[in-house]
Amino acid sequence: MEYKIIKYSDINPDSLKDIFKHLSLNCLVTESQVKEEIKGFLPAYPEIIEWYQKVIKEIEKKPSSRDMFISLSNENNSFVISGLMILKKTENEKKICTLRVKDNYQKKGIGSILMGMAFDFLETKKPLITVPEESVDNFSKIFNKFDFQEVEKISDLYRKNKIEYIYNGHFK
Numbered sequence: 001m002e003y004k005i006i007k008y009s010d011i012n013p014d015s016l017k018d019i020f021k022h023l024s025l026n027c028l029v030t031e032s033q034v035k036e037e038i039k040g041f042l043p044a045y046p047e048i049i050e051w052y053q054k055v056i057k058e059i060e061k062k063p064s065s066r067d068m069f070i071s072l073s074n075e076n077n078s079f080v081i082s083g084l085m086i087l088k089k090t091e092n093e094k095k096i097c098t099l100r101v102k103d104n105y106q107k108k109g110i111g112s113i114l115m116g117m118a119f120d121f122l123e124t125k126k127p128l129i130t131v132p133e134e135s136v137d138n139f140s141k142i143f144n145k146f147d148f149q150e151v152e153k154i155s156d157l158y159r160k161n162k163i164e165y166i167y168n169g170h171f172k
Helices: 014-030 048-061 110-122 133-145
Strands: 003-007 066-075 078-089 094-101 128-132 150-155 163-167
Touching: 003 078, 003 110, 014 048, 014 066, 014 078, 048 066, 066 110, 078 110, 094 110, 110 133, 128 133, 133 163
Parallel strands: 094 128
Antiparallel strands: 003 066, 066 078, 078 094, 128 163, 150 163
8 A cells, every 4th residue: 555644834835735734624524533432533522623723823833843744545546635643842742632544544554654753753752642532442552562651541631521541641
């Protein structure tokens, strides 16, 4: 399987960047690691569209502290987003904010390549990441591969009566 991973902040011209902005939001809204437990990603994080728009502005303002990596694959002679990762790097936080690989592209190495890119961008092999309770099993293989450690569980962090699992650090 052939795929190419691009960095959002490196996309030129701006008209092409706008296309990827729309496609990556669509990927976040419709693709999810949580499969059938919740439909799409929006129910897990109800304000994801507003958050995503804020993230895009932050990337455009300062790509050294926030960026998005997009995995493109050829599907029926068309490019599709097969994976997506959003990162945040500040003095106090090195975090994988989003990591998604479409179901039919999982177990093909995309997640591992994205993780390696996260480690390079964030300058750590132990970035903070949070995972909703419905997705813990889906992430267990890759978290074991990279020796991520569950540090805490927080109830009601993003959704009422739901637990968010925190790995590699404490949520601030």
